[in-house]
Amino acid sequence: MLEIENLSAWYGEAQALREATLSVGAGEVVTLVGRNGAGKTTLVRCLMGLHRHLTGSVWLDGRDITSLPAHRRARAGLGWVQDDRGIFANLSVEENLLLPPRVSESAWTLEQVYDAFPALGIRRRAGGTTLSGGEQQMLAVARVLRTGARVLLLDEPSEGLAPVIVAQIGEIVRTAKQSGIGVLLIEQNVRFAATVADRHYLLAQGRLVESLDNDEFVERQDELLEHLGI
Amino acid sequence: MSAVLQYTVQGLAAGSFYALAALGLAVIFGVLGVVNFAHGAFYMLGAVAAAVLLDTLGLSLWGALIVVPLLMLVFGMLVERLLVQWLLPLDPLYNLLLTFGLTLLLVDLVKRRYGVSGLPYERPSALSGRVEVGGVGLPVYQLFVIGVALLVCLGVWLLMTRTRVGMIVRAATERPELAGALGINVGRWVTPVFGFGVALAGLAGVLAAPFRAITAEMGSDFIIILFAVVVIGGLGSIVGAVVGGFLVGLVEAFGQAYAPTFAQVLIFVLMAVVVLARPAGLFGREEATA
Ligand SMILES: Nc1ncnc2c1ncn2[C@@H]1O[C@H](COP(=O)(O)OP(=O)(O)OP(=O)(O)O)[C@@H](O)[C@H]1O
Ligand SMILES: [Mg+2]
Numbered sequence: 001m002l003e004i005e006n007l008s009a010w011y012g013e014a015q016a017l018r019e020a021t022l023s024v025g026a027g028e029v030v031t032l033v034g035r036n037g038a039g040k041t042t043l044v045r046c047l048m049g050l051h052r053h054l055t056g057s058v059w060l061d062g063r064d065i066t067s068l069p070a071h072r073r074a075r076a077g078l079g080w081v082q083d084d085r086g087i088f089a090n091l092s093v094e095e096n097l098l099l100p101p102r103v104s105e106s107a108w109t110l111e112q113v114y115d116a117f118p119a120l121g122i123r124r125r126a127g128g129t130t131l132s133g134g135e136q137q138m139l140a141v142a143r144v145l146r147t148g149a150r151v152l153l154l155d156e157p158s159e160g161l162a163p164v165i166v167a168q169i170g171e172i173v174r175t176a177k178q179s180g181i182g183v184l185l186i187e188q189n190v191r192f193a194a195t196v197a198d199r200h201y202l203l204a205q206g207r208l209v210e211s212l213d214n215d216e217f218v219e220r221q222d223e224l225l226e227h228l229g230i
Numbered sequence: 231m232s233a234v235l236q237y238t239v240q241g242l243a244a245g246s247f248y249a250l251a252a253l254g255l256a257v258i259f260g261v262l263g264v265v266n267f268a269h270g271a272f273y274m275l276g277a278v279a280a281a282v283l284l285d286t287l288g289l290s291l292w293g294a295l296i297v298v299p300l301l302m303l304v305f306g307m308l309v310e311r312l313l314v315q316w317l318l319p320l321d322p323l324y325n326l327l328l329t330f331g332l333t334l335l336l337v338d339l340v341k342r343r344y345g346v347s348g349l350p351y352e353r354p355s356a357l358s359g360r361v362e363v364g365g366v367g368l369p370v371y372q373l374f375v376i377g378v379a380l381l382v383c384l385g386v387w388l389l390m391t392r393t394r395v396g397m398i399v400r401a402a403t404e405r406p407e408l409a410g411a412l413g414i415n416v417g418r419w420v421t422p423v424f425g426f427g428v429a430l431a432g433l434a435g436v437l438a439a440p441f442r443a444i445t446a447e448m449g450s451d452f453i454i455i456l457f458a459v460v461v462i463g464g465l466g467s468i469v470g471a472v473v474g475g476f477l478v479g480l481v482e483a484f485g486q487a488y489a490p491t492f493a494q495v496l497i498f499v500l501m502a503v504v505v506l507a508r509p510a511g512l513f514g515r516e517e518a519t520a
Contacts, residue, residue, distance in 0.1 A: 048411045074413035086408045089515070090400040098394075099401055100412035147413065 001026045001182045002047075002078075002151045007056035009039070009046050009206075016042045018207045019056070024151060024182040029173060031185045031193040034203035035228050040186045041083055043203070044153045047184075048080050049073050060151070075103050079149025083156050083186075085140045087128040094124040096139055100147045106179060107148030116172070117142050134165035141172055151182040158189045170196045190225055194218050202227070232366040237483045243372035243441070245479020246379030247273070247434045251452070252459045252471035253386055254430030260403035260466040261416075261423040263322050264314060267329040270453025271336040272428045276302055276435020277444045278340055281349040291354050291440065295378070298436045299429040306428025310421045318420070333449070340446040353440035375437050382433065383472045390468055399423065403466060455482075458501045464514025473512060 002024040009017040016039045024030045034040050045051040047058055049070040057066045060076050068076065080086075088096055097113060097120070114121030117138050123131060131139060137157055144152055154173075158166040166189070173183055173196045187193040193200065200217045202210035202224070212220070251273050258266050279298045283289040289297060313332070317324040357374050360367035390396035401409040402416045410416050442448060459478050463470025478497055485493030504512060 050407060050411060069415075070407070070410040071413050071415045074411055080411050082408065082411075086405070088401050088404050088408075090404045091397060095397050099397060099409070099414065101414075103413065143412070 001061055002184065003059040004043075004047070005057045005059070007043065007046060007054060007058070009042050009051055009054040011042075011053070016206050017046070017054070018205075020203070020206075020208050022201050022208060022211075024184050026150075026182050027177050027180045028199070029177050029183040029185060029197045031187050031197045031200045032203055033187055033190065033193060033200055033224065033228070035188075038203045039206040040203055041155055042206075044080065044082075044155055044184070044186065047073075047153060048078060074100065074147070074149075077103055077148075077150035079144030079147060079152045081137075081140045081144060081152065081154045081157060083159070085133075085136045087131070087136045087139055089127060089129040091128050092125050093120055093128055093131065093139060096128045097143050097146050100143060102146075102148055104148035104150060106150070106181075108142075108146045110146070113142045113146055116175075134161050134168075137161060137165070137169065138172075141169065145172075145176065149181070151184065152176060153184050153186075155186045156188065157185070158187065158192050166192055188228055190217075190221055190228065194221065233487070235364070235366050236368065237487050238480065239368050239372050239376070241480035241483030242476055243369075243375045243479070244482055245476035246375045247438050247452070247475075248456060248459050248478050249383060249472045249475025250379055250434040250437070251431045251456055252463065252475045253383065253468065254427035254434075255456060255460055256427075256463075256466055256468055256471040257399065257423055257430075258427035259460070260468075261399060261406075262314070262318065262325075262420055264318070264325040264329070264424075265322065266427065267326055267453065268309075268332045268336065269329075269427075269431050269456060270449030270451075271333040272302060272306070272431035272449075273435040273438070273452055274340065274446065274449035275305075275336060276432030277351075277439040277442070277448060278344065278349065278435075278446075279432070280436045280439040281351045281444050282344075284351065285349075291357070291436070294436050294439070295433070299433045302432030303425040303429040305425075305432075307421050307425035309428070310424035314424060315420070333453075337446045337449070344446070346445065346447075348443040348445045351439045351444055357440070371440060375441065378437060382430075386430075387468065387472075395419075455497060458497050461511055462501050462504045464511025467511065467513040467515075470511055470513030 004020060004022050007017055007020045008015065020043060032040050042051060046054050049068060057064055065073055065076055091099060097110065119135050120139055120142060141157065157169050170192065176183060185197060194214060194217055197214055200212045201208050251269060255266055255269050258264055276298050279301060280294040283294055313328060314325055317328055353371055357371045359370055361370050390400065398414055398419060401414065402419060406416050455478060459474040460471060462477065463474025481496050481500055482493055485496040
């Protein structure tokens with residue numbers, strides 16, 4: 001469903017990604033694991049069309065989207081949850097949910113969102129950034145589910161959150177997977193990654209150095225933790 | 231007491247022009263990131279257009295209040311399409327320079343065509359004279375200006391807070407890149423928003439036509455005060471623009487009444503005090519100015 005071919009990206013002269021090739025299938029959860037500065041965020045920004053200094057190509061459902069502007073990629077079905085959660089302070093919780101246009105039949109209704117995330121329903125009129133960090137992360141994920149995005153790009157959704165909330169996010173990811181949504185999950189939390197993902201890519205200095213299925217990943221967990229310097 | 235009431239009304243009327251124009255400046259800055267130096271010239275064009283339309287076609291103030299903002303909307307959209315858009319990807323300084331140049335051009339064109347002495351404008355008889363309020367005779371026209379300004383500000387506020395367009399404008403103002411990545415075509419809103427901001431300046435100009443001397447230069451002082459207004463209210467803040475506008479109008483009116491030599495200075499003292507206490511302005515967000 002989402003295919004990335006030979007993606008290289010630069011900041012000025014400095015190369016941040018080197019010929020990355022990876023794919024995410026429908027109903028598949030794939031993680032991208034790597035240290036700080038490995039190039040994970042750069043990769044999703046390339047996928048969203050926000051970073052343009054690149055070579056290689058990005059395909060969604062067999063269609064080359066490499067040259068599309070960001071808003072058309074979102075409408076084609078990419079749902080981005082950025083690393084700072086990207087909640088609008090000038091919009092209420094409900095407005096944050098309603099801002100992005102629906103992109104497919106599988107879009108959630110507001111009722112579904114509030115059923116799944118009662119805290120958001122209670123605070124629907126509150127300013128987006130008055131929510132706690134965990135609630136903001138829920139809001140960010142709920143926002144892309146409400147559009148009916150078919151591929152989620154989650155940039156470190158568990159970062160800085162309490163274990164209970166991380167478990168909740170894992171639950172949402174599994175629900176999304178069951179409904180056929182593909183998920184590219186960026187994570188440094190190896191234990192969390194192992195509980196939700198089918199496959200894993202390891203990114204080091206902009207290069208994909210390993211591609212593992214979840215069993216191999218669990219087996220080599222200690223080695224990977226060491227690699228990540230955690 | 232009666233004097234205080236009089237100066238208050240006078241200040242709010244003057245503040246109405248500032249509030250309307252600053253509102254336009256704020257939405258333009260919010261969505262485009264452009265500090266529109268030509269806003270004073272657009273205000274002047276609004277007043278000149280009202281005077282010319284009255285003179286040539288006999289269009290009354292009532293008609294001008296509708297027609298001129300529409301003309302200015304179209305004019306603003308043309309300016310954005312033909313000029314401003316090309317510089318948007320560059321440093322915002324380029325558009326400041328462009329709109330500064332545009333100001334000089336527009337002012338000189340009006341001077342060439344209509345000379346330097348003011349154009350006449352007769353207000354409709356229904357709006358002349360005074361009305362007794364609590365034993366004080368207040369100019370009907372000033373009350374009318376305040377009423378129109380409050381109505382328009384309320385309308386814009388409802389537009390911004392209660393409609394999808396307003397939601398998109400707020401999102402695009404706060405984080406344009408993110409709004410785009412969520413599927414909003416931010417670029418589509420740039421031209422209408424610029425036109426809308428220019429129309430508000432034009433409306434302020436029409437309202438000022440029966441009240442101020444209509445000259446090519448009438449926007450020059452106006453734009454300076456307008457910048458003080460947006461700094462006080464908070465750059466890019468809608469509520470700040472309105473509150474700042476009325477506040478500056480009041481300071482100006484009372485300053486002229488009680489300390490005429492310092493009237494202009496007072497506005498900038500107010501600005502300095504606000505900036506020292508709240509660098510982002512009364513209603514600005516800290517991060518919005520970064
Ligand atoms: N705007 C930028 N300008 C220049 N270099 C940048 C910029 N953003 C990122 N980089 C560099 O590109 C490399 C990859 O950064 P990136 O943010 O993609 O890493 P990351 O894997 O997401 O890290 P983290 O885990 O800290 O989020 C880093 O070396 C970083 O310093
Ligand atoms: Mg990152």
